[in-house]
Amino acid sequence: MKVVRMSDELFLKRAAEEDGCMISAVGLQPLHAKKAEPVQQAGEPVRFAFSTLISYRRRALRMTMEDVAQKAKVELDELLEIEENSSYIPEVRTVHRLADLLKLPIPQLLVLSGNAKAATAELTEAAVRFAARSRAVEKLNPEQSDALNEFVKVLVEQKEKEAKKK
Amino acid sequence: MSSRRKSRLKRAGKKELVAAEIVDALSKDELLATHLDWEPERLQALRELLDAKEPWPEHWHWDWSKKAGLLDFMAYRCMGIECEGRMQGLLMASTIARSSRVGPTGKAVLYVEYIESAPWNLKDLVDEPKFSGVGIALLEAAIELSEEEGFGGRIGLHSLPQSEAFYRKYMTDLGPDPNHQGLHYFEMSAEQARLFLEGRK
Numbered sequence: 001m002k003v004v005r006m007s008d009e010l011f012l013k014r015a016a017e018e019d020g021c022m023i024s025a026v027g028l029q030p031l032h033a034k035k036a037e038p039v040q041q042a043g044e045p046v047r048f049a050f051s052t053l054i055s056y057r058r059r060a061l062r063m064t065m066e067d068v069a070q071k072a073k074v075e076l077d078e079l080l081e082i083e084e085n086s087s088y089i090p091e092v093r094t095v096h097r098l099a100d101l102l103k104l105p106i107p108q109l110l111v112l113s114g115n116a117k118a119a120t121a122e123l124t125e126a127a128v129r130f131a132a133r134s135r136a137v138e139k140l141n142p143e144q145s146d147a148l149n150e151f152v153k154v155l156v157e158q159k160e161k162e163a164k165k166k
Numbered sequence: 167m168s169s170r171r172k173s174r175l176k177r178a179g180k181k182e183l184v185a186a187e188i189v190d191a192l193s194k195d196e197l198l199a200t201h202l203d204w205e206p207e208r209l210q211a212l213r214e215l216l217d218a219k220e221p222w223p224e225h226w227h228w229d230w231s232k233k234a235g236l237l238d239f240m241a242y243r244c245m246g247i248e249c250e251g252r253m254q255g256l257l258m259a260s261t262i263a264r265s266s267r268v269g270p271t272g273k274a275v276l277y278v279e280y281i282e283s284a285p286w287n288l289k290d291l292v293d294e295p296k297f298s299g300v301g302i303a304l305l306e307a308a309i310e311l312s313e314e315e316g317f318g319g320r321i322g323l324h325s326l327p328q329s330e331a332f333y334r335k336y337m338t339d340l341g342p343d344p345n346h347q348g349l350h351y352f353e354m355s356a357e358q359a360r361l362f363l364e365g366r367k
Contacts, residue, residue, distance in 0.1 A: 004360075004363050004364055005306075005363070006302075006306055006362075006363050006364075007365075008174065008183055010363075010364075010365045011174060011176070011183070011299060011302060011303075012176055012181060012183065012299075013365075014299065014302040014362075015175070015176035015298040015299025015302050016176065016181075016298065017335065018298050018299055018300070018301050018302055018332060019178075019289070019298055020178055020287060020288055020289035020290075020295035020298055021288075021289070021290075021328075021329070021331070021332050022283070022288060022290065022326065022328040022329045022332070023255075023281055023282070023283050023300065023301030023304075023329050023332055024281065024282050024283075024325070024326040024328070024329050025278055025280065025281045025323040025324055025325045025326065025329060025333070025352075026279070026280050026281075026324060026326060026349070045239075048239070051262075052241075052262060055262070055263065065265060080265060080267075081345070083264075083265070084264045084265070084277075085345055087345075088345070131239060131241075132238060132239055132240060
């Protein structure tokens, strides 16, 4: 769709329809509203990184949401929640299935998803860096691909380090 | 750094357009400065509502520091509409692709995290609002951003109850969303965006 500026005549008509009414829309949580269950392990940037990681990784592997839902045996509704609602905590079983399909290390994904506690600050820092760099369009651009690759590298390194400790 | 482009508002109660500017990519400081500018008139209106034992508008309780904090992330973009030297409305959007909940899934929408008009433009709060069309001008800017991000002009948002009638005119009401305290989720398709900008011909 090519964006066309609204004509002044139409703007006057639409503005008259608006007529000083409330236009408030909010995806952020109001202070007085009932608070969602607290995320016990992962903070907001980390959870945001999880949602973004799943979305980027899926797109990097050129899979639609339907593909992932079908292959990982995850409900499409739940996948939508995972990618779009960073306060949603998926079940451990779902995280395992996504990790298998998207070839991501399970322990680190459990931390990012809010299902486990981070062993080190390194993962949290990497998640925050990744969240800060993420900016989505339909197709990943080189900067987004770099951010994704770096983050996946940290996840894999973490897994290897933990394996060596054991 | 913020940038400016031409827009307009309607002087409330008159058929008069007033030159305005969309200020894009607002910084944290600019967002907080707007909050400080709006606060005295919010508080005054709150006092009056309290005295009159009227209910308070829900959106006055939003946590501004949380909103400003989101601007640390590249994915969030805040813009305002300035007219006669003051910010008349604000909008914050997330450019993380969200899937459309209308029609085939997979089409991305621009999600509007927050949109609000300055207190002196709301007829529920002041006897003589100053400007009309803040929501229209900001929706127009959001469609433009959606197009710029590759989302084809599609946008989505959760409306507060008192704003639903406004969004229902131009967007599809997908009903209450249990994940957002039951707020109604609205979506504007590419076709609805075109109709919004061009009108019916």
